[in-house]
Amino acid sequence: MTILNEQTKTKGRAVRGRWQKELLTFLLVFGPGLIVMEADNDAGAVSTYTQAGAQYGTHLLWVLLLLLPITYFVQEMVARLGIATGQGHAAMIYRRFGKWWGFFSLMDLLIVNFLTIVTEFAAISLAWAKMGVSPYIAVPLFAIGLVVLVVTGHYLRWERPTIVLCLLDAIWLVIAMLCHPNSKQLIHDSVVPHIPPGGLTTNLVFLVIALVGTTIAPWQLFFQQSCVADKRLRFSDLKWERLDTFLGACFTIIVAGCMILAGDAAYRHHINYTDPAQMAVALGPTLGPFVKYAILLLMCNAAVLGATAVSLSSAWAFGEVKGWKHTLNATFKEAPGFYTIYAIGVLLAAAIVLIPKAPLQLIIISVQVLAGIMLPAAIVFLQLLLNDRELLGEEFANKPWNNWINWIIIILLFTLSFILAAQVIAPNLFPASS
Numbered sequence: 001m002t003i004l005n006e007q008t009k010t011k012g013r014a015v016r017g018r019w020q021k022e023l024l025t026f027l028l029v030f031g032p033g034l035i036v037m038e039a040d041n042d043a044g045a046v047s048t049y050t051q052a053g054a055q056y057g058t059h060l061l062w063v064l065l066l067l068l069p070i071t072y073f074v075q076e077m078v079a080r081l082g083i084a085t086g087q088g089h090a091a092m093i094y095r096r097f098g099k100w101w102g103f104f105s106l107m108d109l110l111i112v113n114f115l116t117i118v119t120e121f122a123a124i125s126l127a128w129a130k131m132g133v134s135p136y137i138a139v140p141l142f143a144i145g146l147v148v149l150v151v152t153g154h155y156l157r158w159e160r161p162t163i164v165l166c167l168l169d170a171i172w173l174v175i176a177m178l179c180h181p182n183s184k185q186l187i188h189d190s191v192v193p194h195i196p197p198g199g200l201t202t203n204l205v206f207l208v209i210a211l212v213g214t215t216i217a218p219w220q221l222f223f224q225q226s227c228v229a230d231k232r233l234r235f236s237d238l239k240w241e242r243l244d245t246f247l248g249a250c251f252t253i254i255v256a257g258c259m260i261l262a263g264d265a266a267y268r269h270h271i272n273y274t275d276p277a278q279m280a281v282a283l284g285p286t287l288g289p290f291v292k293y294a295i296l297l298l299m300c301n302a303a304v305l306g307a308t309a310v311s312l313s314s315a316w317a318f319g320e321v322k323g324w325k326h327t328l329n330a331t332f333k334e335a336p337g338f339y340t341i342y343a344i345g346v347l348l349a350a351a352i353v354l355i356p357k358a359p360l361q362l363i364i365i366s367v368q369v370l371a372g373i374m375l376p377a378a379i380v381f382l383q384l385l386l387n388d389r390e391l392l393g394e395e396f397a398n399k400p401w402n403n404w405i406n407w408i409i410i411i412l413l414f415t416l417s418f419i420l421a422a423q424v425i426a427p428n429l430f431p432a433s434s
Contacts, residue, residue: 026240031159032227033244035309036075036220037252038166041259042306043123044116044367045214046276046299049256052207053263054273058181058189059196061260063208064253066193067215070409072249074379077386077398077406078221079241082228084396088326089225090317093381096388105381106321108374113219113314115367117349120303120310122363125353126277127299136354142300143350146307147343153331155230158308165305169255171294176258178291179265190257209416213370215256218378219313226316230327262295307346315342376413383410 052060078089085092090109094102121139128138150158196204224245233241262283266273271282276299284292312328315338319326324337332339352358383406385391386398398406 025237026243029231029233029237029240030244031163032224032231032233033075033079033241033246034166034248034251035159035162035305036224036227037071037245037248038169038255039162039223039305039309040215040217040220041169041252041255041302042116042120042214042310043299043303044119044306045256046123046259046302047119048207048210048214049259050263050266050276050279051273052211053260054266054271054279055203055207055263056196057264057267058186058260059194060208060211061186061190061257062193063211064215064256064260065190067212068249068253070412071216071252072246073402073405073409074216074382075220075224075245075249076242077382077402078224079228079245080238080396081382081385081392082225083233083235083238083241084392086229086232087225088229088316088320089222089382091320092225092385094321096385096391097381101381102321105378106317108377109218109222109317110314112217112367112370112374113310114345114349115363115370116217116219116310117307117345118352119363119367120307121350121353122358123276123299123303126275127280127296127303130277130281130296131293139350139353142304142307143346146304146311146346149308150312150328150342151332151339153329153334155328158328159231162305162308165301166251168301169251169298171298172255172258172262175291175294175298176261178287179261181261181264186261205419209419212413212416213375215253216375218374219310221378221382222317223309223313226313226320226326230316230329262291307349311342311345314345315339376410379406379410379413383407 081092090102090106093105121143124142125135125139129135149161152158228241263273263279265283265287266279269286271279273279277296280292280295316326318341319338322337325335326338327335387403389397
């Protein structure tokens with residue numbers, strides 16, 4: 001992947017000069033970091049972030065700023081592990097911790113992933129219903145399209161359109177500007193940690209944990225490592241994959257903040273929030289049809305990104321454990337098990353969403369909370385793998401400062417999980433929302 005010669009020819013053109021070679025190298029490496037980050041701004045994220053804005057205005061923006069470095073450090077470890085080993089995350093857990101822990105982590109992943117894919121199709125159902133299209137038409141069409149997107153037999157044929165879908169999320173910045181937020185309040189709430197008016201309530205705790213669960217999800221660890229391995233990035237590509245991951249993290253947090261600002265518009269206009277599709281329709285008369293249809297279509301875009309990335313993380317992990325061929329550079333005939341797992345996850349999740357009167361918004365938020373609960377265990381495995389110097393060597397293993405940061409992150413995540421468990425056991429631990 002790295003350009004070694006002083007003069008490298010690409011499509012008949014000579015590439016001269018260090019900056020040109022480095023730019024070309026970065027563009028060749030670019031992709032996994034952006035996709036893993038922005039795909040996590042999926043349908044569940046749209047629901048969670050807009051609900052945070054609709055209930056608390058801009059008061060939870062500071063949580064996103066805290067999550068930015070956490071998100072980057074976690075995924076940087078994944079990229080480093082993938083490049084150093086050339087193997088996926090599931091394969092490494094089986095190899096280093098044995099079959100029992102490997103099976104435990106794989107089952108956790110598959111369960112949460114499947115429920116997450118259900119939320120993606122729930123969002124598609126909600127959005128297209130508001131545009132007058134029956135879910136019984138929209139959901140199956142999107143499911144078939146997602147299968148076709150992946151079964152191409154070439155990694156880049158999947159990656160390039162997926163990057164385009166990621167960049168389409170920049171439209172959230174336009175929506176945020178059209179919502180005309182209070183600039184002074186926005187800056188204050190972004191940089192000053194505080195508890196929103198109303199105090200520490202059950203709903204607030206539930207939503208903060210959902211914010212963490214939707215910003216950093218277990219599937220991301222498996223996805224990016226397998227993606228890096230499938231793209232065959234090499235040791236010298238690590239600095240560019242770090243940059244890819246950092247830019248993806250910044251873009252994702254900015255887009256997430258814009259989603260909160262869209263919810264804040266509903267908060268300021270005293271709109272009773274049910275789900276982002278209902279919010280989009282309710283904002284239409286005030287902010288115009290562009291905002292209405294942009295939010296609805298971006299919900300679908302988020303769902304497509306999330307569904308393809310999450311489904312692939314399951315297919316890669318299952319293929320690694322079973323010893324099947326598991327690469328997007330193979331045709332269906334060459335890797336039938338890999339593609340079948342992907343297709344089953346997509347099609348079955350779509351079928352569940354079509355069950356009449358399913359509580360879609362409750363499912364969406366609950367899955368984000370479940371992801372937040374399961375995340376600490378996944379990061380502990382990652383931390384232990386990154387301290388295995390026999391496996392990685394001194395260059396790729398964690399440095400002491402890495403470990404300090406990572407253990408702080410792990411303690412924070414375990415604390416949030418403990419608070420949620422305590423809340424479930426003792427419902428009166430925090431006062432009910434007013």
